[in-house]
Amino acid sequence: MASVAYKxxxxxxxLISGDSDFVPAAKLARREGVDFTLDPMHASIKSDLHEHIDGKRTVFPKPLSKKQSNTNDNNM
Known part of the structure; x- marks a missing residue:
C-alpha cells in the first residue's frame, strides 16, 4: 500500500480488514492524497484505525445467525 501511495x-x-496493524499504512495513504476506505466485513474495528479512514463500507450483507436462519426456514 505504501509503495502505490507514494508512486x-x-x-x-x-482495505478488507479491521486490524489496527494497518494504521500506519492508512495514515501514509491519506497523507499522500489517497482515499482510504475500509470494509471490516461486519466486524468491529479499533478506534485508532477508524480515526485514519475516509469511509467505511460493507459490500456483502451480514450473514444470518443460526437463530435467524432457523426462524426463516420455519416461515417457509
Missing amino acids: KQVSRIV
Whole structure:
C-alpha cells in the first residue's frame, strides 16, 4: 500500500480488514492524497484505525445467525 501511495498509482484503496496493524499504512495513504476506505466485513474495528479512514463500507450483507436462519426456514 505504501509503495502505490507514494508512486501515486492509485486514487483509492479499499482495505478488507479491521486490524489496527494497518494504521500506519492508512495514515501514509491519506497523507499522500489517497482515499482510504475500509470494509471490516461486519466486524468491529479499533478506534485508532477508524480515526485514519475516509469511509467505511460493507459490500456483502451480514450473514444470518443460526437463530435467524432457523426462524426463516420455519416461515417457509
